[in-house]
Amino acid sequence: MERRGLESQAMITTSKMLHFLVGAWLALAPISPRHALAAPQNAVATNDFLNSIGVVSTFPDRGQPLAKTIEMVRYCGFRWIRAGIEGLSDDGPTTIQTFLDLHRETGVLLNWGLVSGGTDVMKLVETGKVLAEAGALLAFEGNNEPNNWGVTYQGEKGGGREPSWMPVAKLQRDLYQAVKSDPVLAKYPVWSISEPGAQRDNVGLQFLTIPPGAQTRMPDGTKYADYANVHNYIYHSHSPYPADNKTWRAADPTAASGVDGLFGNFGVTWARGFLGYTQEQLDTLPRVTTETGVAIGGTVTEQMHGLNLMSMYLAQFTRGYAYTSVYLLRDRTDEGGNQSFGFYKADYSPRMAAFYLHNLTTILADKGALAKPGQLDFTIADQPETVHDLLLQHSDGTFQLVVWNERLTGQDRLTIHFGEKQTSVKTYDPTIGVDPIQTLSNLRSLEITLSDHPIVIALSPG
Structure with a gap:
């Protein structure tokens, strides 16, 4: 058995050599x-692609030391991180200095958001100015999935299980106005809320700017964002299993994508069918993804997880997404149900996804x-x-x-x-x-x- 294995290996090696020589001869x-x-x-430009590569991460307030975060970010070559005012305080453990130090040590930029249920626009703007002055700011982002985390804004409840999304719309409108009216921040883009396709009433969040004649509850001309923001996880109830072209389809801007993508949030909303942009408009609509990813489990092995994440960044960028953030840098340790998404395990050991992305960003590395x-x-x-x-x-x-x-x-x-x-x-x-x-x-x-x-x-x- 052992001798036969050695002979077989020798044949494979010889075959590979012949294959290489034939390929080289044909090429010449x-x-x-x-x-x-x-x-x-x-x-x-290579850097345009590299700059698109982002990640969602936890910080010291959720038990992840800054030094470890710096180490993981450097190794994988991430260029930006999804962050925001949730968990931020003057006394720590996560402060604005945490993000300034992260930027200084790694060069990453921060997209700065209200995150889940946040409504403090003034705090978002004031802390955003600090990041901007340090050269650490990438963009501002509206609420994270208000269908899952509702808001209370100006005394009104909206999103979540409430019948109206009007408070969500007013909050996003005010966020946009606050950023664009500030002389320091006006040049920075504003990204929309995620999951506008879940609107229960038509407040027009499926538009960046509500066009004339849209017949939404908010007036025509209301400005919400500069970029559409989606959470197009590649495994979805309409596309639950491994398949060919898994990440390519998830990035598809049409109804054919099969996941919670651009069309279902900004074309025809997936919850109530409110009309948004035409397909021709969607094809060129400025867009980002602030969450996508893959969980290891069932038929999804660690290797498939790593291959999916590497292809995901390529497919997203090729299909028009200016920025893509994958969930998650390191597995959660402070909540259930999210222990297999990370580039890193909870003990900070790298998964294959970390090795693959490190190799890709190292091969492409460009400082010019x-x-x-x-x-x-x-x-x-x-x-x-x-x-x-x-x-x-x-x-x-x-x-x-x-x-x-x-x-x-x-x-x-x-x-x-x-x-x-x-x-x-x-x-x-x-x-x-x-x-x-x-x-x-x-x-x-x-x-x-x-x-x-x-x-x-x-x-x-x-």
């Missing part, structure tokens, strides 16, 4: 007519700035519907083509054709590490095999 072969299919594609990304001529021949791509450009001019597959099983063998010779091509696999797994030169096409995760192809055109 003379140009075929199919290379004429290569078409110019616009790149996006790129004012105007360029174009790369390429095409992926016979691209299956589960294969997706994102063209990035590093500040040093190198193109970084991220290609990923969202297959539950099986593989796809693909050929990427380039419009001009690539003098240097390096491929990386973030499920393996941060070093190149293949280095080639002077080629016009590249064959790759994809299964259930991304590869990064660094390209230097001739």
Whole structure:
């Protein structure tokens, strides 16, 4: 049995070597007519994608020391954190200095929200100014899921189990006005409440600004936000099981997404069917996700959890989400039911998701700035519907083509054709590490095999 295992391993190794040599020979072969299919594609600055990568976290008031938070954030490469005034106090353990120190040590920005049930707009604005003056502020956010955590504003109860959402609407309107009327804060975007699709009465929260003739309870022209904010968790009652294209579908701006996405919150509300934006408008609507994620359990293994989270950031950004925050940095220790979402376990040990994201952000790492990304001529021949791509450009001019597959099983063998010779091509696999797994030169096409995760192809055109 042992000898047979060694022989089998030797055969696998030989097969892999032949596979690599054949792929390299094909890549270096003379140009075929199919290379004429290569078409110019616009790149996006690598830092724009990296800046989109955020996370939800707890802080010292919920038992997570700042030093540990800094360590985890640095390792994974997060660029922003969802935070707010909930749990904030002058005496601590979580103070405004906690967030200033987190920014100073990691460079992360904070989106600053009322969080669950919060209504203190004055406190939000005043603490937001402190963050802005330190260069630590990203945006402001309205209430977190007011369908689950109602508010009492100006003596009125709304959201939650109350029949009206009018207090939620007035609060969001006032938050927006308070930010935009402040000379220090006016330049910062305001993100909407999450779950406007749950409205029980039509107060118009399915709009950023209520358009003329919308027939909502709040007047036309009421301004709520600059960005639509959703919580499009990829596993949902309408999409409960692992499947191909799981994260790609969750980021879909149409009714076909199958989860609690953009359409059901800002197109036709999922609770009462109030009309919002048309599909054409939704396609270009500025949007963010302040919560999405995956729980480990049942058919979702730790490896699938890690692969889902890595693909999630890519799919969200590619499909128009400027910022995405995953729930959760570390498993909750102060509440039940949330012990398997984290990049880290409760004892601070990293899950595979942390390793994968660390590798991806390390491979793409860019501390420079790129004012105007360029174009790369390429095409992926016979691209299956589960294969997706994102063209990035590093500040040093190198193109970084991220290609990923969202297959539950099986593989796809693909050929990427380039419009001009690539003098240097390096491929990386973030499920393996941060070093190149293949280095080639002077080629016009590249064959790759994809299964259930991304590869990064660094390209230097001739």
